[in-house]
Amino acid sequence: MDPLPLLSGACIACTLGMFAAGLTDLRQMFRTQSVENIQFLPFLTTDINNLSWLSYGCLKQDWTLITVNAIGAALQTLYILVYFYFSPEKRRVLLQSAALLGVLILGYCYFNLLIPDVAVRLARLGLFCSVFTISMYLSPLADLAKIIQTRSTRCLSFPLTVATFLASASWTLYGFQLSDLYIMFPPDHGKLYKPLQA
Numbered sequence: 001m002d003p004l005p006l007l008s009g010a011c012i013a014c015t016l017g018m019f020a021a022g023l024t025d026l027r028q029m030f031r032t033q034s035v036e037n038i039q040f041l042p043f044l045t046t047d048i049n050n051l052s053w054l055s056y057g058c059l060k061q062d063w064t065l066i067t068v069n070a071i072g073a074a075l076q077t078l079y080i081l082v083y084f085y086f087s088p089e090k091r092r093v094l095l096q097s098a099a100l101l102g103v104l105i106l107g108y109c110y111f112n113l114l115i116p117d118v119a120v121r122l123a124r125l126g127l128f129c130s131v132f133t134i135s136m137y138l139s140p141l142a143d144l145a146k147i148i149q150t151r152s153t154r155c156l157s158f159p160l161t162v163a164t165f166l167a168s169a170s171w172t173l174y175g176f177q178l179s180d181l182y183i184m185f186p187p188d189h190g191k192l193y194k195p196l197q198a
Helices: 003-019 021-032 040-059 063-086 090-113 118-150 158-178 181-198
Strands: none
Touching: 003 021, 003 063, 003 158, 021 063, 021 158, 040 063, 040 090, 040 118, 063 090, 090 118, 118 181, 158 181
């Protein structure tokens, strides 16, 4: 029996569960009509990450990557729009979003116009996606000092930590099955660092 369809389903389910954590913030924004205590940067960086992996999935013609990251990018864009709507600092949000758009345009030009060889493009885009994903997994460790200082884990979301751990494990196995180091490697860091945050 080929484990790839099962791993694909696990990747999709676990990753969408991880993305759904933003729905709590979305509900809070609608309920309070404000963005108080909600950070904007995670929505923005996750959107860049999803759009990058979506490009990699399209280039590789991998429907699991395409499905997960198309849904993830749509959700993150929704979160960004709602955040913008309720934010009193619309100029800052707009400037950060414009910077995101600029990064995406530069990335598109670099990967699609300056690298004509598809195999080289796939390798460089995969490396970019991997490095960006690893940096996203490491960034919450900055909260570690606050956790140690306050001796409280209230700033951590246990369901998000578990969902990220499960998504990381499923993506590692999926990447291993495909022999794709770019898919396999970043989630290994997620599995290592998420338990530290719990």
